Each structure stands twice: as structure tokens, then as C-alpha cells.
Amino acid sequence: xxxxxxxxxxATSDLQMAVNAxxxxxxxxxxxxxxxxxxxxxxxxxxxxxxMPLIAWxxxxxxxxxxxxxxxxxxxxxxxxxxxxxxxxxINNYIRKGKLWEAFTADEQVVLLIDEIDKADIEFPNDLxxxxxxxxxxxxxxxxxxxxxxxxxxxxxxxxxKELPDAFLRRCFFHFINFPSRExxxxxxxxxxxxxxxxxxxxxxxxxxxxxxxxxxxxxxSTSELVDWLKLLMSDQIPDxxxxxRDATKAIPPLYGALLKNEQDVHLLExxxxxxxxxxx
Numbered sequence: 378x379x380x381x382x383x384x385x386x387x388a389t390s391d392l393q394m395a396v397n398a399x400x401x402x403x404x405x406x407x408x409x410x411x412x413x414x415x416x417x418x419x420x421x422x423x424x425x426x427x428x429m430p431l432i433a434w435x436x437x438x439x440x441x442x443x444x445x446x447x448x449x450x451x452x453x454x455x456x457x458x459x460x461x462x463x464x465x466x467x468i469n470n471y472i473r474k475g476k477l478w479e480a481f482t483a484d485e486q487v488v489l490l491i492d493e494i495d496k497a498d499i500e501f502p503n504d505l506x507x508x509x510x511x512x513x514x515x516x517x518x519x520x521x522x523x524x525x526x527x528x529x530x531x532x533x534x535x536x537x538x539k540e541l542p543d544a545f546l547r548r549c550f551f552h553f554i555n556f557p558s559r560e561x562x563x564x565x566x567x568x569x570x571x572x573x574x575x576x577x578x579x580x581x582x583x584x585x586x587x588x589x590x591x592x593x594x595x596x597x598x599s600t601s602e603l604v605d606w607l608k609l610l611m612s613d614q615i616p617d618x619x620x621x622x623r624d625a626t627k628a629i630p631p632l633y634g635a636l637l638k639n640e641q642d643v644h645l646l647e648x649x650x651x652x653x654x655x656x657x658x
Contacts, residue, residue: 378427386415386422387557387564395552396423402550405491405509405531407541410554413599416534420490423532430483432529433490434476440497442504445475449518468518477508481525489529495539502545510548557600559586569604573611581607584630588637593645598636606635 380396382388388396396419399406408416424431434445450471457465464470474482480489494502508514512525533549535541557565559582566578581603589597598606609632629646630636637643 407549413601424488
């Protein structure tokens, strides 16, 4: 089976090659790129395209690698022993399976998403080296050895907020999702809004890429923000031709709240607009 994208997801040839190479090598696929470039959605669409279940593990700053394997609730077991609960005699009643355990013991091959691995502490990737390499782990409380029935397709995403250890990187197939070109962005828009008018898309893409080119932006608008912005522009509540009727001397686009996400960038565009008006006098 080869991944070639889906009706809902436009995958470049490089991205398709990366997914298929990782599957062939049986290595985790490490995906980096700007927020909003479809890294998480990629795992969902790979699962859909290959007809496999998706098991998603969304990482937080407090997540520990052990939680992906299992949790042992010793406190509950102690409490139940004090209360005379019969469950205390079976330690398995206090072990909760993690996402890796679920993926390893699934009856069919699955896609395992480890989402935003760079949110966790620096030791998190190293703590999973053996499990992701050998596809097995040991449950110390029961002496059980959990081995993957079928090796899952592992997709790991990172927003590049933190450097990952070399030992971890060595075990992955790496791909960086470049920000889409205008042509690819047009394809993405067509997937989301097949009936959108060409004039509106052309105007919107002109403004969108002009904003992204502005030096000094703290957060450049992403693909997902463009999609949200277009949805607003197509809304019945928004006047037709709002883009064409906009004041060319104003750097801030209409409905900018869908594109700009912090006050520093808004103030930057306001200053640019002021300078443009001053130079025009």
C-alpha cells in the first residue's frame, strides 16, 4: 500500500515519498514544520488512506514517557487494601494501558500518532528509544513482556520548539513540511472550498502571501488560518467584494483576527499602514 494523499489532504510528492519510505524502513516518521501546516492531520489521513485505525497520543508539557506504556495506580491499591476491597488481589486492576500498549496489542496494524513531542521535557524522546526501536517493553509490576503483534506505523510531530536528542533522531525518518507554494495552497483551498470563486481566492492569496512576507512578524499566518479566513469571507454575513473594496493604503487586511494572532503583529501592520499613508502625501 502506498500513500498518495487523500481527497481531504493535499500531500506533495516529497511528503508522499517520506511517508512511504518510513513505512518501508519500519522507522518512526518525524514530521516538523510551522504550526498549521497539517502535521497532525497527516497522521489522520495516512490512517484513512491505508485503512488502519488511528491511535493518537497528544503530548503536553507534563506528559511522561512512562504514561505511553502504562500507569500503575499504587495509591488506589493501597486504599482498597485498607478498605478490604477484593480487587486488591489482582494487580492488573490498577494498571492502565497507555497508547503504546494499545498500539502494540491491537489485532490489526495501526497508525500511532505521537503529537507535538517537543512539548515534553528533553528526556522524553530518549525514554522511548528502546520501545520504539524494539517495539516491546516490560511491565515491572507483573513481569509481563509486551511485544507488538504488528509493528505500528509511527508518526511523530514537532513544532521545532525544542531540539531533539541525536540518538532519537537517528532512529527516525525525517521530513520537514515546507510552507506550501501558492500553487499548492490553491489546491488546498480547492479541497476545502471546491465552489469558491476564483477571484476571491486570487485576492485572498495575494493578501495572505503579502502579509507573510512582512519582516518582523511574530507569528506568520498559517494554512489553517487562511482556510478559516476564507470561510469568513464566504459567509453570508460578510459583504461581497470586501477585499476589492478595501483601502489599499491600509496594511491590515479585513477580518484580520483570523490571520493575526497577537497584538504585536497588529501594531506592526498599523505602523506600516501609517508609513504608507504618510509617504503617499
